[in-house]
Amino acid sequence: MADTKRQSIVGKIATPKVHSAKDVIDGDAALYKAVGARIKITCAPHNNVLEGTLFTTCNITNAIAINTAPAPPNPAAPLSSQPGDYHIIPFAHILQFELVGPGERVPESGAGFDGALPSIAKVDLDALKQREEQTIRDMKKRxxxxxxxxxxxxxxxxxxxxxxxxxxxxxxxxxxxxxxxxxxxxxxxxxxxxxxxxxxxxxxxxxxxxxxxxxxxxxxxxxxxxxxxxxxxxx
Structure with missing residues (x-):
């Protein structure tokens, strides 16, 4: 289990140029492949250490979501039944990370989101927009x-x-x-x-x-x- 430095990500964050999703994922392949696994990360500015299941990495918000809730006591229990204690960590705050467990994945799946458990669905932006507009209408009505x-x-x-x-x-x-x-x-x-x-x-x-x-x-x-x-x- 080797520590992976996050300097390449910090460089990308500091650059105002907008990268495509593929550019960010390719430059961050180790973290992308760890989705669904248990990792340990060290975060700036106080070298805080968090350990948990990597829920997702997002190249739009330039952040990861990690679930630090303990794994189920029964090793056979699926991670989808694991309670949630989520933390959002910007890429620029990640100093290093270490893979501490492979986690649960869909059998014979590739790395990344598609094989992660619990599964990660695409965000329906149209549905979110409609919910936002309905919320605004309700607020105006109230x-x-x-x-x-x-x-x-x-x-x-x-x-x-x-x-x-x-x-x-x-x-x-x-x-x-x-x-x-x-x-x-x-x-x-x-x-x-x-x-x-x-x-x-x-x-x-x-x-x-x-x-x-x-x-x-x-x-x-x-x-x-x-x-x-x-x-x-x-x-």
Whole structure:
């Protein structure tokens, strides 16, 4: 088991020129072939030593991922069942590495990713982009449902309607079903609707009335707080 110096990788990282995937892998063949094996690496700047299973090497982020969780106590157990404790190490921080165990690989497979266990699938960039866009849409939707400069009680009423009906903010007004406006102080007398949509007020009024009734009942059912009695003077 010979130590392999990482100076060639450091040189590549320091160069602003973008290398192709093949260039980086060819120049780093020893580490690439170790994917799936157990290795020991020494890292800058404090010569920290990590030992674990080399999960992947990435020439896009110029880093490796190593799983430092202990190997399963049963040698026959597959590494895919091994718990995860992953560390991301930039190439430039790797001073040297040592192969300490071959690890588990697909029988008769070549070196690198294809034979690694657990298997390493290609990243679906289109799916990641769609997830990112959906997350942004969800965040914007949640932000739109938060009133700006309104009281906690007003937001509570908004949330009550938003659970079952299309509800949005228009300034400090709550708009339900694109028909009924609820103005501050958001009570039963605050409801109004434009001409032709008055029938929508009855349903909104019922929901708002039920909300206040439940809130009133909750307050009434609370146990009274005992008032401490001051000690009498003179004993």
């Amino acid at each position: 932000d739109a449902q938060k009133g700006k400069g309104v009281t906690k009680e007003a937001q509570e009423i908004f949330d009550v309607f938003a659970r079952t009906l299309p509800t949005r903010w228009h300034g400090s007004q709550i708009v339900v079903n694109d028909a009924v406006l609820i103005d501050s102080p958001y009570n039963l007398d605050s409801l109004k609707a434009p001409a032709g949509k008055e029938q929508s007020v009855d349903r909104v009024r019922k929901i708002l009335d039920n909300h206040y009734q439940r809130k009133k009942a909750t307050v009434s059912n609370r146990a009274p707080v005992a008032t401490p009695i001051a000690p009498r003077k003179g004993g």
